[in-house]
Amino acid sequence: MSSQAIPANSSSATASVLVISWICRIVAAIILLQTLFFKFTAAPESVYIFTKLGEFLHSYLPLLPLNGVEQWGRIGSGVMELIAAIFLLTPRFVWAGALLAIAATAGAIASHLTFLGIEVQGDKGLLFGLAITVVVTSAIALYVHRKQIPVLGERF
Numbered sequence: 001m002s003s004q005a006i007p008a009n010s011s012s013a014t015a016s017v018l019v020i021s022w023i024c025r026i027v028a029a030i031i032l033l034q035t036l037f038f039k040f041t042a043a044p045e046s047v048y049i050f051t052k053l054g055e056f057l058h059s060y061l062p063l064l065p066l067n068g069v070e071q072w073g074r075i076g077s078g079v080m081e082l083i084a085a086i087f088l089l090t091p092r093f094v095w096a097g098a099l100l101a102i103a104a105t106a107g108a109i110a111s112h113l114t115f116l117g118i119e120v121q122g123d124k125g126l127l128f129g130l131a132i133t134v135v136v137t138s139a140i141a142l143y144v145h146r147k148q149i150p151v152l153g154e155r156f
Helices: 012-040 044-060 066-088 091-116 126-144
Strands: none
Touching: 012 044, 012 066, 012 091, 012 126, 044 066, 044 091, 066 091, 066 126, 091 126
């Protein structure tokens, strides 16, 4: 299995696709990495979001402890986003990073569309917009590097 889905040759089309891939991967990784500070330091915004998640889940699963969801969800999603960012920037594992990034931010988008709302604590939809940006840029990176996906990649 090749470490690059795009062969390194002198074609300008291939070079353009590679540049687009790197731009998408860097944008997604920067967004994912900058949110880690807020999650790992228990910033008030992050605690608020994951407390609301805990309340939402607790309303459907009463045995679920409220404070456990806030702490474990915040730290767990941060670890997942850290791994996604590292994989996005590692040429051999772009596909895995893109899938992880999409999974992590799909949860954030679902939260915004259900119980959080688009705007959270007066952010004017910034967090929602960043989540959409990560999904779109990761989806582009995944498409460009689709041939790297084990077993399935050869079929695309």
